Amino acid sequence: MVDMETLTSLCKRRGLIFQSSEIYGGINGFWDYGPLGVELKRRIKEHWWRYMVLSRDNVVGVDTSIIAHPQTWVASGHVANFSDPMVDCKKCKRRFRTDEFPEGTKACPDCGGELTEARSFNLMFETHVGATVDSGATAYLRPETCQSIFTQFKNVLATSRQKLPFGIAQVGKAFRNEITPRNFIFRSREFEQMEMEFFCKLEDSQEWYDYWVNERLSWFHAIGIKKESLRLRPHASDELAHYAKGCTDVEFEMPFGWSEMEGIANRTNYDLTQHQTVSGKDLQYFDEASKSHFIPAVVESSVGVDRTLLCVLVDAYYEDDVEGDKRVVMRFHPSIAPVQVAILPLSKKLDEPARKLRQDLRLEFLTDYDDAGSIGRRYRRQDEVGTPLAVTVDFQTLEDNAVTVRHRDTTKQDRVALDQLKQYLRDKMQEWK
Numbered sequence: 001m002v003d004m005e006t007l008t009s010l011c012k013r014r015g016l017i018f019q020s021s022e023i024y025g026g027i028n029g030f031w032d033y034g035p036l037g038v039e040l041k042r043r044i045k046e047h048w049w050r051y052m053v054l055s056r057d058n059v060v061g062v063d064t065s066i067i068a069h070p071q072t073w074v075a076s077g078h079v080a081n082f083s084d085p086m087v088d089c090k091k092c093k094r095r096f097r098t099d100e101f102p103e104g105t106k107a108c109p110d111c112g113g114e115l116t117e118a119r120s121f122n123l124m125f126e127t128h129v130g131a132t133v134d135s136g137a138t139a140y141l142r143p144e145t146c147q148s149i150f151t152q153f154k155n156v157l158a159t160s161r162q163k164l165p166f167g168i169a170q171v172g173k174a175f176r177n178e179i180t181p182r183n184f185i186f187r188s189r190e191f192e193q194m195e196m197e198f199f200c201k202l203e204d205s206q207e208w209y210d211y212w213v214n215e216r217l218s219w220f221h222a223i224g225i226k227k228e229s230l231r232l233r234p235h236a237s238d239e240l241a242h243y244a245k246g247c248t249d250v251e252f253e254m255p256f257g258w259s260e261m262e263g264i265a266n267r268t269n270y271d272l273t274q275h276q277t278v279s280g281k282d283l284q285y286f287d288e289a290s291k292s293h294f295i296p297a298v299v300e301s302s303v304g305v306d307r308t309l310l311c312v313l314v315d316a317y318y319e320d321d322v323e324g325d326k327r328v329v330m331r332f333h334p335s336i337a338p339v340q341v342a343i344l345p346l347s348k349k350l351d352e353p354a355r356k357l358r359q360d361l362r363l364e365f366l367t368d369y370d371d372a373g374s375i376g377r378r379y380r381r382q383d384e385v386g387t388p389l390a391v392t393v394d395f396q397t398l399e400d401n402a403v404t405v406r407h408r409d410t411t412k413q414d415r416v417a418l419d420q421l422k423q424y425l426r427d428k429m430q431e432w433k
């Protein structure tokens, strides 16, 4: 399995992910996505949106503000409970989570200095809304995207013509002042989440929970993650929040061990009840059939975009030999690959037909154009960024109206007539294993 250092340096070298504010020495827990990284991330989010929202009758989307009324976080429990216990080193001033070392540790693992007593540290970033910096104006950057789905439940219900059971989905930024951000983009302080809250009757919630656990695992397969790299981990009853009836993590085997990618939870009717109590507004659903009012239960699916992207990178990384040369190849699935088709003219003299071909292909596929260096080097570059298919335009193309298509994983080549090319590319990507 690839190690994190190799992966981090590949990401930088190929313009996937950079350290945030690198010229100022970086800022811990923040990352920037480069030209290829932004495409990969965008495609993962679009794939999720299509799978969760566009392809279903009973899920709708929202896009809510990052800063919400501070009472939101009182109702959700984040103001009171969203904290990690931590200690500071009195000498070197480093801050640690207490679960990072064995219980009873008294000395700093870095410098041996004395540690403070454990204190809880709220993970929400605070800010102030408006011109005055008084406590009344304190607001928070959201630590998860789902709470505004609950607070907008009634508006969505009234405007979307949905009836139970139905879901509301959202993709967006979340912020947590993690004490020890680590493992590259796995645990950062600013990240994106893709969340869906599925509202249903309490008595149906177990059935929907089972359904969504399966659906969500299938999504990871659909973006090309190998089955053996994934597992489901149902939480033991003593791990569950007091209101939750069930929770299952989708875990992926990272270089640093099996790790949570996503949580699917049967949260009963806890969230809407909390918001109804704190806001004083009626958040009940009226069921026509039984003529009764009740607060729906909710099954939640919550997955990190950046963690998924890291899982995609780790899973796709391969090193192999091609004719005695070692190569690095990212085996991204075509449905999320940042570039799907590269157009490579064999000579700069073929610029005109090759660019014309690119113009045509880019209407349907994500393309790249590369005419620099030997063809072998260009193939390696495309392999390293995971381009599934490369189209080579050569002098014969001018005579036979055909091009050579090279397959990333097998390196096999096919000669394809130009008027068949689009269909050929479409078919190859459809049947990709």
Ligand code: ATP
Pocket (backbone or CB within 6 Å): 144, 176, 178, 185, 186, 187, 188, 189, 191, 193, 260, 261, 262, 263, 302, 303, 304, 305, 306, 307, 308
């Ligand atoms: P962890 O135990 O790893 O801190 P969590 O259980 O607190 O995660 P949730 O609150 O369930 O995480 O958030 C849902 C998803 O959001 C996680 O499964 C993960 O994919 C993503 N996520 C949470 N915290 C971070 C973070 N600091 N950086 C990147 N992604 C995160």
